[in-house]
Amino acid sequence: MSSQNEAAYLDAARSSPLAVKDAPEPAPPSSNQLIIKAKAIAVNPMDAMIQQTGMIVPPEAYPYILGCDVAGEVVAVGSSVAKVKPGDRVLACAERGCFQKFNTVDQSLVTKIPQNVKDTEACVLPLALCTAAVTLFQKDTLALDLPRLDARPNGKVVLAWGGASAVGTNGIQLLKAAGYDVAAVAGNRNHQYCKDLGADYVFDHKSADVEKEIIETLKEKSFAGVACFIMSMDIIAACARIADQLGDNPKNKFVGTVLAPGMNYQGPLPDGVSIGYTWGDSLKYNEVGPAIWDKWLTPALANGSMKCKPDPEVVGKGLESVQAGLDQVASGVSAKKIVIEIA
Ligand SMILES: NC(=O)c1ccc[n+]([C@@H]2O[C@H](COP(=O)([O-])OP(=O)(O)OC[C@H]3O[C@@H](n4cnc5c(N)ncnc54)[C@H](OP(=O)(O)O)[C@@H]3O)[C@@H](O)[C@H]2O)c1
Known part of the structure; x- marks a missing residue:
């Protein structure tokens, strides 16, 4: 050089x-x-x-x-x-x-x-995509199905709190490519933004009744867990209450968070609900990294399905x-x- x-x-x-x-x-x-x-x-x-x-x-x-x-x-x-x-x-x-x-x-x-x-x-x-992928797909977090170029809807819904954040933006797109319905929580001004990314439901994080609205809307759906893309103990606590209400087994009574390992969540956790931690680049040590970076990302960007x-x-x-x-x-x-x- x-x-x-x-x-x-x-x-x-x-x-x-x-x-x-x-x-x-x-x-x-x-x-x-x-x-x-x-x-x-x-x-x-x-x-x-x-x-x-x-x-x-x-x-x-x-x-x-x-x-x-x-x-x-x-x-x-x-x-x-x-x-x-x-x-x-x-x-x-x-x-x-x-x-x-x-x-x-x-x-x-x-x-x-x-x-x-x-x-x-x-x-x-890069980092936002990696972080979302770790939270959603790694075995020690939500362990959801991986994205595919021929996305096949599986009828299950994931709650993505923080849909307009950079990590949440990637999360919504990854979830759609993996076949999930997405319920996104964002500010009102970003609801159309989340829908344009593929969100099927949107909720306002400033609404006093947001938890109730989410539970009412999703209670009849097949629920696959919560991804909390906002680093706030109060929001994680809200996500844990929602997972408790909507989940029916250890896999979906689960909140994947963007807290790094070691930033231990100390807030309330209903019985049976678990929390996952995320280190943005840990996917390079497991099957999630190659699935996203070697197989999916470039062709998904080329065909416009990933923006x-x-x-x-x-x-x-x-x-x-x-x-x-x-x-x-x-x-x-x-x-x-x-x-x-x-x-
Ligand atoms: N553990 C790791 O390895 C790792 C790696 C990367 C990032 N992170 C963390 O992940 C978090 C997100 O990072 P980022 O780059 O995505 O942040 P960002 O894009 O800067 O986040 C800004 C967004 O957060 C949204 N937001 C704020 N409060 C909210 C609430 N109460 N409910 C819903 N949405 C809310 C805002 O949405 P509205 O404008 O719609 O209100 C805004 O669009 C940060 O805390 C970051 O430090 C962790």
């Missing part, structure tokens, strides 16, 4: 703005890795939370590079990488470190971007714009993803 690498560094816990400076050239990729020249990156709430609180990053890891979502061009591949080659356009999910010009990533959470999708669109997906949602809002060009993106995510977004063009 000839071009100089640069990164937007978090120099110390809670420091702001990020410092854009030269970064080391990436080492040659190991056998399972590839190097991507970033064209567009997206910001996640966790990036903003880490910058604001200093959580997760040990003191010795500074200066630190945030960022999990990248789309760009492959510039080098390791000896075992057969799914992509230099010159391919790809999207990828990294554990962290995407806020730089050259990203070294494991091949497991990488796939080609079809021609009909722009880099600024593709980069909205790059929430829509990107491009806040700037160049790594200098990443801080503006972090600030915007920290102040809250609704049904949109904050994106920075890199090249």
Whole structure:
């Protein structure tokens, strides 16, 4: 590689703005890795939370590079990488470190971007898609049926609380591709958005009677569980009460959450209801990762059944714009993803 690498560094816990400076050239990729020249990156709430609180990053890891979502061009591949080659356009999910010009990533959470999708669109997906997939399909969470390109309705309904969030947006689309009916909970202004993604029922999270309305509407349906895509103990408690009312066995008296393992839910839990935890990239260690990233995602994007949602809002060009993106995510977004063009 000839071009100089640069990164937007978090120099110390809670420091702001990020410092854009030269970064080391990436080492040659190991056998399972590839190097991507970033064209567009997206910001996640966790990036903003880490910058604001200093959580997760040990003191010795500074200066630190945030960022999990990248789309760009492959510039080098390791000896075992057969799914992509230099010159391919790809999207990828990294554990962290995407806020730089050259990203070294494991091949497991990488796939080609079809021609009909722009880099600024593709980069909205990676972490939100992975997180939703873990919550819905992993054996230690809801363990639902996996998505297929020829989706076959199975007549079962899943409640997706937080349908307009980035994770929920992916969750609705994954559930439809897996054959489920979806009942989405979102703000009123995003009800049409959720329906356009495929939601069969929508509920307003601000309604005082939302729990009652959900239970009344779904009580005669074949119920498959709750995915709570909002990190709130009160909402998880509400989801647990709903699962208690609508579920009739241990599999559907279950709330898959976006709480990371270790963030133990301490709230009330009706007898017989269980909670699942999610670590966004754990699917690369089990059958869910290949089912989504190797078999389903690229053709689903190419045929339009999977959409790059929430829509990107491009806040700037160049790594200098990443801080503006972090600030915007920290102040809250609704049904949109904050994106920075890199090249
Ligand atoms: N465990 C992990 O590995 C992992 C990985 C990634 C993300 N996460 C977590 O997952 C959560 C979602 O992330 P994200 O990127 O999807 O967030 P996001 O897109 O920034 O979430 C914003 C959305 O949340 C919705 N929302 C807020 N309060 C709500 C409520 N009471 N009921 C229903 N919807 C509500 C808003 O919907 P309206 O505008 O319609 O009100 C808004 O569209 C975050 O807490 C994040 O930290 C965890």
